[in-house]
Amino acid sequence: MFLLPHIQQIKSAIAHRANVDLYVLRLDLIHPWVNGNKWFKLKYNLLEAKQKNFTTLLTFGGAYSNHIYATAAAGNLFGFRTIGVIRGEERLPLNPTLRFAVEQGMQLVYLNRETYRQRHTTALQEYLRQRFGEVFIVPEGGCNLNGVRGCTEIIDTAEFDTICVACGTATTLAGIALSLHEGQQAIAFPVLKNGAFLAQEIDNLLTNYLASGLPAPTKPGPWELVCDFHFGGYAKVNDELLRFTQQFKEAHGIPLDYVYTAKMFYGVMNLLQQGFFSQSDRLLLVHTGGLQGNAGMEARLQTVSSI
Ligand SMILES: Cc1ncc(COP(=O)(O)O)c(C=O)c1O
The missing domain is CATH 3.40.50.1100 (Rossmann fold)
Structure with missing residues (x-):
């Protein structure tokens, strides 16, 4: 039983088979325009x-x-x-x-x-x-230390074992890493190609943040990058990702944006099928918003398909 707002459980056969509980933190619902x-x-x-x-x-x-x-x-x-x-x-x-x-x-x-x-x-x-x-x-x-500071306030619960988040500049991941409770870990899914370089950026962000004296709820907790779900690079999509996004919305009533959250959610589902997560893990997937971008992406996809 969670009293926190905007946390939604996902009933999925894939998660059930992996013996993992899936939840989504619906930051997309915070406000119609300033959300995620x-x-x-x-x-x-x-x-x-x-x-x-x-x-x-x-x-x-x-x-x-x-x-x-x-x-x-x-x-x-x-x-x-x-x-x-x-x-x-x-x-x-x-x-x-x-x-x-x-x-x-x-x-x-x-x-x-x-x-x-x-x-x-x-x-x-x-x-x-x-x-x-x-x-x-x-x-x-x-992407600055004020940004990281704000993101330390995204997760304020010890209820979950693993926090999953899409990653562009890694500001969000840095903030989350600075607020992990004992035993929690964060996994970030870069949406750009060759995202492994972000590891250094994250180290730098965390070092600079700690040196700045700005408030940090905890010491940086364990984080990991999973770089295999970029779908060709930033804002690149393929039919499989489009299909997944549509099916996910139909099955769970949660819209995803194609650039960030769809890639992370797809990655998590794929990792569940590979047995990546520990049995009985409680996963929290952070919905970081971005839905406004879908209109532009759909218009561009229509233009491409009509050429
Ligand atoms: C919707 C959405 N999700 C995730 C991210 C990735 O955040 P970050 O750049 O902090 O890694 C962004 C970019 O800010 C975004 O717009």
Whole structure:
């Protein structure tokens, strides 16, 4: 019996055969627009911006970015002006993600890919500050120590043995690793090709976080990367993943996004069939949201299939 909100048990024959209990943490239901891991990654960024009296947030992302979408909405909700620096050329009509961002009041600025690559440099950030005035810069994907801090608040229960999460920058995993209870472990599923490099990034994030003196509920607990379920790379899908996503929604009433959560859930189901998890394990799969991106992905898939 769980009193925590948004935890849903999944009745699956595959899990039953593996003698494992499956649960989903429905962060996708936190709020219609600012949900999933975005709520947690943005929380302390917005608080710092408010505390320092900034009135404008500036952030970066691709044209279908969940982070751009959530920052636009969060900025609007909490009284910030927002500027979204978008990778690549402007394409009209705007896709559903960017249309929503503009409706929330976000000003969009486009940088060609080469200039966009400089987004972490002081030179580009100075240029943006000169152009837009005093702005509080939130890095792409909310990937900073404030982001990690927020993600330490995702899991606040010792009820589960293994926490599974999709992984892009690994900010979310780092926060989860810093909040694991005794005996818990975290497994992250990179959605990019060759995701093993993330191990070093995670070590760096954890080291920097601990050195920063920001609050950490626990010492970093054990974590592992499972790199076999990227489906060809970031935002790449195939028919099997599309079928899985559709069947999962029909069977369990839980929609998944194609870029992140579908790959992680598929990976977990596959690992269950391989006997990867210990008998009687209680698994918690973190639904990190991202459902807004499905509209854009489905439109692109339709365009491709009609060519
Ligand atoms: C829906 C969704 N899930 C998972 C992730 C991966 O999070 P992280 O970049 O912290 O690894 C992202 C990216 O932020 C995301 O948008």
